[in-house]
Amino acid sequence: MKVLVAVKRVVDYNVKVRAKGDGTDVDLNNVKMAINPFCEIAVEEAVRLKEAGVATEVIAVSVGAKPCQEQIRTALALGADRGIHVEAEGRLEPLVIAKLLKGVVDKEEPQLVILGKQSIDGDNNQTGQMLGALANMPQGTFASEIKVEGDKLNVIREVDGGLQTLSLSLPAIVTTDLRLNEPRYASLPNIMKAKKKQLDVYTPEDLGVSVTSHVSQLKVEPPAERKAGIKVEDVAQLVDKLKNEAKVIS
Amino acid sequence: MSTLVIAEHDNSSLKPATLNAVAAAQAMGAEIAILVAGANCAAVGEQAAAVAGVSRVLVADNPAYEHQLAENVSLLIAEVAAGFDNIVAPATSNCKNTMPRVAALLDVSQISEILSVESADTFTRPIYAGNVIATVQSTDAKKVITVRATAFDAVAAEGGSATIEAVPAVHDSGLSTFISEEVAVSDRPELTAAPVVVSGGRGMQNGENFKLLEGIADKLGAAIGASRAAVDAGFVPNDMQVGQTGKIVAPDLYIAVGISGAIQHLAGMKDSKVIVAINKDEDAPIFQVADYGLVADLFEALPELEAKL
DSSP: OEEEEEOOEEEOTTOOOOBOTTSSSBOOTTOOEEEOHHHHHHHHHHHHHHHTTSOSEEEEEEEESGGGHHHHHHHHHHTOSEEEEEEOOSOOOHHHHHHHHHHHHHHHOOSEEEEESOOTTTOOOOHHHHHHHHHTOOEEEEEEEEEEETTEEEEEEEETTEEEEEEEESSEEEEEOGGGOOOOOOOHHHHHHHTTSOEEEEOTTTTTOOOOOSEEEEEEEOOOOOOOOEEESSHHHHHHHHHHTSOOOO | OEEEEEOOBOSSSBOTHHHHHHHHHHHTTOEEEEEEEESSOHHHHHHHHTSTTOOEEEEEEOGGGTTOOHHHHHHHHHHHGGGOSEEEEEOOHHHHHHHHHHHHHHTOOEEEEESEEEETTEEEEEEGGGTEEEEEEEOOSSEEEEEOGGGSOOOOSSSOOOEEEEOOOOOOOSSEEEEEEEEOOOSSOOTTTOSEEEEEOGGGOSSGGGHHHHHHHHHHTOEEEEOHHHHHTTSSOGGGBBSTTSBOOOOSEEEEESOOOOHHHHHHHTTOSEEEEEESOTTOGGGGTOSEEEESOHHHHHHHHHHHO
């Protein structure tokens, strides 16, 4: 079966992002960019399905400006077979991205679409679910284990109280949680090979989607800073402070 | 203006996060209704009707909604949404799962995990793991919003007297089936609602050593949490994870033990009222947000702390 996996270009997770002084946006000048960690897990899962003989083809898709082709190449180096870049500029809302992905789903007709549960920049946690609604597919969000069984997909999900297991009819959407797998590193030969793999570029017009914004960002600012407190000498002083100064224990 | 709040519940009791979502709805200044979608959930409907400030409770009681399957519940909410300006839900795993589907069905954007209501169409929300707070304005006529529960003080669970109406609509997409659930059973309070949280990190060294936190948690009536590092290392299950991608907590007292304080962890706990850090590395970033820091070997400090409480 064909597996479509979505990847997003985001600020590397080790970078501490700050608001610009004028509050118009975050400062992304000369910041290291990378594939969103949850998307990396999505790619790994798709590649493992191919290695297990379940998937026949893995297609990596990314929506964004031209540089996101770097992240598609990363996915290709990790084992995806070919790439699709939907070239669109500006701040793209999850609803727009979901509509563009729906356009790709209509063209490619994958049996399984794997996405990260959220991107670490916008922290929205929406795109996979929205794609599910638009494509009328079931969803296994926050997945920690997936297994294809005939024409069904069994998904174990991370939920507030523990784990939930669902059976989904295919085609289906999966969004990844942290424990689904541990992504591999791309080897140098595979990075070289990835440069030669097919990468098609679409515009939103090709997919019949208009890129309209429903939400505008008025300003960004740093959160209220927490001041470092004091270091206590020992456990006795700690208990004393909690009882008599902070008054949070009795 | 009218706001529909989606109830978080387990078919027998209304979960506290619903009360925080109602508080956010109140800040929007609209008339409030609560939707309870479930199976054999009449008791939840009655509890919802008692919530202060709520005028109507809509109960959709059908086996199709028993396990909160997103495919079914989103179709229901999208239908009921026709009569409302705002659809508001707590950012629980159920609602995070369902609400974006609702938004897509309604062809509107979702505003995730709002921290405040600035006006009828303007909200603040955290981005980049809470390192930046964005003020966003929605142009959608109908707004779909999830609420970070810790950012809004819960409304009273009692004192209201809303009318209860049955919603007969049945949506069974047939796309997904519930198989099973493994829910951790614990006598301790729920992590997101506990007044005190004691969390362990990689410094705990293994899962067995989390027992050292239990005695302290018992004495303080605390829930036990963990950093992602401790979860990744397999010490404890993921439902204990506090952080950007885990649970967001803001207890009166948060005790971080053997946790270095990665930004992803701080994103989940830095709104706690009082933070205590116990770590043997005096340069650990956790000390930069801690009200009280103790530089000590946790294996010596924890038994002593338990004895002194």
